[in-house]
Amino acid sequence: MRPGSGKIQRAVLAAFEAETDNAFTSQELIERAYPGLGRIEKKHRVAMSRAAKKLCMPETGLAWLRGGGLGGRLVFFNRYNVLSYATGRLKADPRNDYQSNDPRCTGGCTEVELRKEISPGGRCHRHVVPGGVWWRQVRLWTAQRDGEAEAAQQLEAELDGEGAALKAGQVTMSERAARVG
Structure with missing residues (x-):
C-alpha cells in the first residue's frame, strides 16, 4: 500500500457513511480527503483513483462508473442503494454536464x-x-x-431482455418508459 492511501480510503468511506444516498466524483472525494487543497494535481487524482477502486467490492458495496465525455471522470456509488446508483448514473452522464457544487466551476448541472x-x-x-x-x-x-x-437470474434475464429489445429496435424508449412507470 502506498503511503497515505489508508487516509484516502478512510476519507472515501467517511463520505459514504455521511451521505449514504449520494455518489461522488473523484474530484469531490479528493476535496474531502485533502481539505484545503488549493489545486488538484495529477498525483491527487491518481492516488484517489487507486485508493477508491481498491474499496470497490461486493463487501463494501462500493462500485464505480466511468463518465462519458472528455476525461471520462470516475464516479463512485453504493451499489446497494438505489438513490446512490441513480445519482452516480446522472453524474456520469455527459449530457448532464455535472460540475459539482464547486464555486470554481461554471455552467453545467449541479447536484x-x-x-x-x-x-x-x-x-x-x-x-x-x-x-x-x-x-x-x-x-x-x-x-x-x-x-x-x-x-438474481430472473432480474438478470429481465434486464438483459430489455437491453436486447432496445438494441434491436423492438421497443421504443417511450414504450419502455410506459412499462417501467
Missing part, C-alpha cells in the same frame, strides 16, 4: 438539479421506484450479494 431529476415528478424518477430499471439493477446486485440465485 441539487440532479437530485430533482430522481425526485417525484423528475425526469428519472420512474427509474428509482420499485420496478424501475435502476431499482431492478440494485435489486439484482442485492440478490447476488445475499445468495438469492433464483431472484
Whole structure:
C-alpha cells in the first residue's frame, strides 16, 4: 500500500457513511480527503483513483462508473442503494454536464438539479421506484450479494431482455418508459 492511501480510503468511506444516498466524483472525494487543497494535481487524482477502486467490492458495496465525455471522470456509488446508483448514473452522464457544487466551476448541472431529476415528478424518477430499471439493477446486485440465485437470474434475464429489445429496435424508449412507470 502506498503511503497515505489508508487516509484516502478512510476519507472515501467517511463520505459514504455521511451521505449514504449520494455518489461522488473523484474530484469531490479528493476535496474531502485533502481539505484545503488549493489545486488538484495529477498525483491527487491518481492516488484517489487507486485508493477508491481498491474499496470497490461486493463487501463494501462500493462500485464505480466511468463518465462519458472528455476525461471520462470516475464516479463512485453504493451499489446497494438505489438513490446512490441513480445519482452516480446522472453524474456520469455527459449530457448532464455535472460540475459539482464547486464555486470554481461554471455552467453545467449541479447536484441539487440532479437530485430533482430522481425526485417525484423528475425526469428519472420512474427509474428509482420499485420496478424501475435502476431499482431492478440494485435489486439484482442485492440478490447476488445475499445468495438469492433464483431472484438474481430472473432480474438478470429481465434486464438483459430489455437491453436486447432496445438494441434491436423492438421497443421504443417511450414504450419502455410506459412499462417501467
